[in-house]
Amino acid sequence: xxxxxxKKLLLVFEYxxxxxxxxxxxxxxxxxxxxxxxxxxxxxxxQKSRSMLRLPIDIVGEIEELIDENQKDFDxxxxxxxxxxxxxxxxxxxxxxxxxxxxxxxxxxxxITVDTEEEPEVKExxxxxxxxxxxxxxxxxxxxxxxxxxxxxxxxxxxDFDGETKLYGPAExxxxxxxxxxxxxxxxxxxxxxxxxxxxxEQMQLDYNQNYEESKxxxxxxxxxxxxxNEDWEKVPxxxxxxxxxxEDLILSSVKKLLQTLYFDGLDVSYNLYRMPHRDKDYxxxxxxxxxxxxxxxxxNYDERYADVVYDxxxxxxxxxxxxxxxxxxxxxxxxxxHDFLDDESHNATRELHEALIKTGKFTTEQANDxxxxxxxxxxxxxxxxxxxxxxxxxxxGVNLFExxxxxxxxxxxxxxxxxxxxxxxxxxxx
Numbered sequence: 001x002x003x004x005x006x007k008k009l010l011l012v013f014e015y016x017x018x019x020x021x022x023x024x025x026x027x028x029x030x031x032x033x034x035x036x037x038x039x040x041x042x043x044x045x046x047q048k049s050r051s052m053l054r055l056p057i058d059i060v061g062e063i064e065e066l067i068d069e070n071q072k073d074f075d076x077x078x079x080x081x082x083x084x085x086x087x088x089x090x091x092x093x094x095x096x097x098x099x100x101x102x103x104x105x106x107x108x109x110x111x112i113t114v115d116t117e118e119e120p121e122v123k124e125x126x127x128x129x130x131x132x133x134x135x136x137x138x139x140x141x142x143x144x145x146x147x148x149x150x151x152x153x154x155x156x157x158x159x160d161f162d163g164e165t166k167l168y169g170p171a172e173x174x175x176x177x178x179x180x181x182x183x184x185x186x187x188x189x190x191x192x193x194x195x196x197x198x199x200x201x202e203q204m205q206l207d208y209n210q211n212y213e214e215s216k217x218x219x220x221x222x223x224x225x226x227x228x229x230n231e232d233w234e235k236v237p238x239x240x241x242x243x244x245x246x247x248e249d250l251i252l253s254s255v256k257k258l259l260q261t262l263y264f265d266g267l268d269v270s271y272n273l274y275r276m277p278h279r280d281k282d283y284x285x286x287x288x289x290x291x292x293x294x295x296x297x298x299x300x301n302y303d304e305r306y307a308d309v310v311y312d313x314x315x316x317x318x319x320x321x322x323x324x325x326x327x328x329x330x331x332x333x334x335x336x337x338x339h340d341f342l343d344d345e346s347h348n349a350t351r352e353l354h355e356a357l358i359k360t361g362k363f364t365t366e367q368a369n370d371x372x373x374x375x376x377x378x379x380x381x382x383x384x385x386x387x388x389x390x391x392x393x394x395x396x397x398g399v400n401l402f403e404x405x406x407x408x409x410x411x412x413x414x415x416x417x418x419x420x421x422x423x424x425x426x427x428x429x430x431x
Contacts, residue, residue: 005062009088009095009225012055016090019053020046024088026060030081030099033067035060042088047378049431066223067097074220085217091380093225098217104189107210107351112181114174115203125171126202135162140197142167144175147190147211151179157195171197171204178206183358184365189213248275251324255284258320263309276331284330286317290383292339298418299341314382336377336385345413346387349373352412353389356405362398367391373406375419376426387419390428399429 016024021044028035038060044053063086074097081099088095116123130136138160144153153175155167175195185191189211196205252273259271270289275282293301295310309316317330350373357368371391378384389406406425410416 005059005066006225008057008059008062010093011057012059012088013090013093013225015056016044016053016088019044021053021090022046023090024053024055025085026063027083027085027100028064030084033071033084034064035086048426063095066095067221070221070223075218084220094222095225096219096222099220101216101218103214103216105212105214107212109193110182110208110210111205112178112208113203113205114178115201119174119204121170121174122202122204125168125174125197125204126199128168128170129165129197129199133162133165135159135165135199137161137199140165140199142175142195143192144179144195145190145192146186147188149187151186151190153195171195174204175206178204179208181206182208182210185210251275251326252284254324255286255320255330258324259316263316267303267306267309269306269309270337282329284326285333286330287333287335288313290334290336292336292342292377292385294338295383296342296385296415296418298415301338310383332381334377334379334383339375339377342375342385342415342419345416346373346375349409349413349416352409353405356409357402360398360401360405362395362401367393367395371402373410373416375416385419386426387416388426388428390431392430394429402429403427 012024023045024042025045026035026042040055040058040060041052042055044051067084067086079101081101083100085098085100086095087098114122116126129140140157140159142154142157145151153167153172157165157167159165178195179185182191185208191208191210193209194205194207196207198205252275255273259269264271270291272285272287274285274287276285290310291301291306293299294303295307296302297304297307313332317332320326321328321330350371353371353373354368357363357371358365370393372389374388376386376388378386387410389403391402394402403425407420410420410425
């Protein structure tokens with residue numbers, strides 16, 4: 001890397017750190033790998049906010065140059081990416097490129113039925129197919145499709161025992177009335193499903209599958225300036241208690257021994273230790289993988305001793321540093337495993353939130369579908385898992401209704417409700 005680019009990036013990293021940015025990000029077009037705008041404004045993302053920040057140095061051209069030089073090393077994951085995002089991490093002096101793409105998914109089937117008691121017209125429809133079409137048993141099934149601001153029910157259908165048949169007008173009207181229970185079935189990504197006339201039970205059934213678009217991102221390339229930021233730094237004598245070339249193995253093995261002996265023995269804790277050279281004094285990186293299923297006491301895998309050690313990680317590190325005479329030299333990085341059960345609950349809660357807000361009549365479909373319930377996993381210093389909820393277009397008069405609805409939904413979920421018992425919900429309303 002060119003020395004001038006390196007100096008600029010170092011100044012930018014320091015500026016981001018002073019402004020409390022966990023990282024800064026900027027998006028661009030994937031196919032020509034250039035930023036959408038060429039100004040010095042980047043998004044500053046912290047633990048609690050995302051705001052625009054103007055950098056004191058314009059580095060857009062330099063970042064594009066780095067991307068261009070390293071495209072051969074990119075790893076692609078998603079299909080048909082529509083953009084990329086560059087991120088600058090000040091704590092680790094890391095530059096990452098993420099590809100941005102969409103996945104189109106389908107929600108689980110939702111079913112509604114009406115019978116002759118609820119809708120007398122159902123009897124007429126049943127009689128029509130039995131007496132006029134001579135179809136008196138099994139199911140008669142028609143497909144429906146919606147999307148892009150239009151939708152329709154197919155005219156032709158199939159019966160279980162009597163082959164093809166046509167959609168009877170009153171049956172079509174009834175199915176369209178049933179589709180009203182699913183506002184927006186014909187717009188955006190749309191939906192599809194089956195309209196079923198059950199001749200045996202004398203009822204009409206609608207099986208509904210909603211489509212949705214989910215934004216995805218994958219890191220396809222990264223580099224850290226820590227790897228070679230200034231070769232002369234390695235020649236600077238290490239301060240007392242520092243990890244240097246001569247005692248690296250000794251210090252790392254001592255840290256590992258203390259962790260195992262005092263805390264991790266018998267707990268099957270997954271972690272890695274390595275040295276991070278720095279100008280003033282070298283650091284030790286403790287990268288720990290936390291099994292979420294073992295620290296949430298509502299989960300069957302909950303391990304009280306494991307959870308106690310994990311949640312006391314700050315004191316664990318402090319004790320190890322004191323034993324070895326290291327002054328704030330162990331840097332903790334955290335990743336989380338086995339948390340699908342929380343993510344699944346938050347996904348289902350978000351879908352339930354959309355439906356509940358639409359039914360109130362206080363939120364438009366667009367406003368409701370822009371809200372979310374999410375689980376946030378803190379990745380540095382100490383473990384922390386919190387429930388977040390928010391939206392970008394919540395009407396002022398609907399804030400209390402939104403918060404109350406979120407609380408009522410979360411209380412239904414076994415693991416999410418356990419999280420909010422220990423921590424309040426983090427609200428991100430119109431951020």
